[in-house]
Each structure stands twice: as C-alpha cells, then as structure tokens.
Amino acid sequence: MGESIRALIELTRPVNCLLAGLAVLIGGFVSGGSSLQAYLLSFIAAFLITGGGNAINDFFDRDIDRINRPGRPIPSGRVRLKDALMVSRLLFVAGIVFAAALRSLFCLLLAGFNAAVLVAYPARLKRSGLTGNLTIAYLVGSTFLFGGVAQSTSGSWSLAPTFLLFLLSFLSTTGREIIKSIQDMVGDRRLGLRTFPIVHGKRKAAVTASIFIFSAVCLSPLPSALDVFGPLYAILLVPSLFIFTAAAVEILKSQTKSSAGRASLYCKIAMFIGLLAFIGGAATTP
Numbered sequence: 001m002g003e004s005i006r007a008l009i010e011l012t013r014p015v016n017c018l019l020a021g022l023a024v025l026i027g028g029f030v031s032g033g034s035s036l037q038a039y040l041l042s043f044i045a046a047f048l049i050t051g052g053g054n055a056i057n058d059f060f061d062r063d064i065d066r067i068n069r070p071g072r073p074i075p076s077g078r079v080r081l082k083d084a085l086m087v088s089r090l091l092f093v094a095g096i097v098f099a100a101a102l103r104s105l106f107c108l109l110l111a112g113f114n115a116a117v118l119v120a121y122p123a124r125l126k127r128s129g130l131t132g133n134l135t136i137a138y139l140v141g142s143t144f145l146f147g148g149v150a151q152s153t154s155g156s157w158s159l160a161p162t163f164l165l166f167l168l169s170f171l172s173t174t175g176r177e178i179i180k181s182i183q184d185m186v187g188d189r190r191l192g193l194r195t196f197p198i199v200h201g202k203r204k205a206a207v208t209a210s211i212f213i214f215s216a217v218c219l220s221p222l223p224s225a226l227d228v229f230g231p232l233y234a235i236l237l238v239p240s241l242f243i244f245t246a247a248a249v250e251i252l253k254s255q256t257k258s259s260a261g262r263a264s265l266y267c268k269i270a271m272f273i274g275l276l277a278f279i280g281g282a283a284t285t286p
Contacts, residue, residue: 033151
C-alpha cells in the first residue's frame with residue numbers, strides 16, 4: 001500500500017468509524033432487531049459517514065492541528081487539502097447510498113442530516129460553546145437511533161429502548177463534553193476558542209455539566225419502570241449511576257484541570273457500564 005493511500009486511510013480514523021458502526025449495531029440489537037441485511041447496511045453507512053466527517057474535520061482544523069497535532073495527515077503534508085475534500089465527499093455520498101438501501105425514509109433523512117451536521121460542526125459549531133457540546137452529544141446518540149430505526153422491518157422491533165438509549169447518551173455525553181472543555185481551557189484560550197467555561201466561567205460550566213449528568217441519572221430507571229428491559233439492566237445500572245454521581249461531585253468540588261480529567265474519566269467508565277446495562281437488559285427481555 002502506498003504512503004499516500006495509508007495517509008488517506010489515517011485521515012478517516014478507521015477506529016472511530018468502527019466504533020460508530022458498533023454503536024449502530026448496539027442500537028439495532030437494543031431495539032430487538034433481527035435483520036442481518038439491515039445490520040450490515042446500517043453498519044457500512046455509519047462507518048462511511050463517520051469517515052467523511054473525520055476527513056472534513058481535519059480539513060477545517062488544519063491550522064489548529066499545525067500547532068496541536070502536526071503529525072496528522074494534512075499538517076504533515078501527506079494529504080493535500082483538495083484530496084481531503086474529495087475523500088470526505090465520496091464517503092458522505094457512499095454512506096448515504098447505503099442508508100438509502102435500507103429503504104427507510106427516516107434512515108435516509110437521518111444519514112443526510114448527520115452528514116450536514118458533521119460538516120457544520122468543524123466549520124462553525126465547534127467554536128460556539130454549548131452548541132458545539134450539544135452537537136457532539138447529538139451525533140453520538142443518533143448512531144444508536146440510526147441502528148434502531150434501520151431494524152424497523154423486524155418482527156419484534158420497538159423503537160422505545162433505542163430512543164431511551166439515545167436520550168440518556170445525549171444527556172451524559174453533553175455533561176462529559178462540558179467537563180472536557182473545562183479540562184482544555186488553557187489550550188482553547190490560546191487558540192482563541194470561545195468554549196462554555198471560557199465565556200461563562202468554570203463554576204457555571206461545572207454546574208451545567210452536573211445538571212446534564214444528574215438528568216441522565218434520574219431518567220436511567222425509566223427502562224425498568226416501563227418494563228422495557230429484563231432484570232440485568234437494573235443490576236448493571238447501579239454501579240453506572242454511582243460512578244456518574246462521583247463524576248458530578250468531583251467537578252462541582254473542584255474545576256482544576258486534574259479534577260476535570262478525573263471527572264471525564266469517571267463519565268467514560270459510567271457510560272461504558274451503562275451501555276452494557278442496555279445490552280444486558282435487551283438480552284434478558286422476556
């Protein structure tokens with residue numbers, strides 16, 4: 001494989017693409033989906049669109065990356081700007097084509113909308129404070145939603161579990177993104193970014209992040225209360241809620257870079273356990 005091809009593949013961040021595809025599969029499984037064709041098509045669509053988003057992100061971030069990540073394909077000179085744009089467009093189009101093959105208007109609209117958001121985020125929304133945090137949270141949650149809707153032709157399909165996963169993911173990811181922006185304040189200020197903690201202060205950012213996290217914690221018992229999932233959901237949910245609470249307490253107590261780093265890590269661990277709870281709950285549904 002030529003060096004230029006390797007650089008183009010690196011530009012798309014294939015590991016991130018695989019994670020997006022995995023999220024889609026989880027969304028489909030949680031919904032009770034059983035269509036192997038839908039699993040395959042939705043995985044490929046998410047993989048390609050995520051790759052297109054990563055490529056266009058590096059296109060817009062090229063000046064920042066010259067300072068922070070000079071080894072990336074564009075600032076290192078291994079990928080030309082016009083090639084990055086071409087790869088992004090091709091991946092977006094290919095991903096939307098696979099989404100269309102699912103024969104679901106909602107899936108097609110969601111894929112097209114997310115592709116547009118993935119362009120708007122690095123071009124404008126990334127530097128817009130809370131709006132940027134909300135955008136990332138939406139994109140993360142929508143991968144689960146896309147996977148669930150893709151399975152809509154399955155006999156035992158239900159969108160309710162996947163929508164709850166989308167909602168809880170959106171809330172907890174927003175909290176974590178705000179915490180990460182507290183952690184990155186020094187570097188973001190040097191780059192002239194107007195993130196939420198830079199504009200409104202660290203304390204207000206910590207309180208806002210905690211509100212989102214506690215909202216997710218309070219809504220987490222809903223799947224059990226509505227008899228959406230089996231008993232394994234509640235069992236796995238307990239440690240997740242404790243760790244989320246620890247994250248909120250940590251960032252409310254102190255807004256230093258090290259405290260924000262710990263709180264962000266706690267959120268990441270809690271989100272992973274929460275995801276296992278959804279999978280386990282779906283697997284044990286009567």
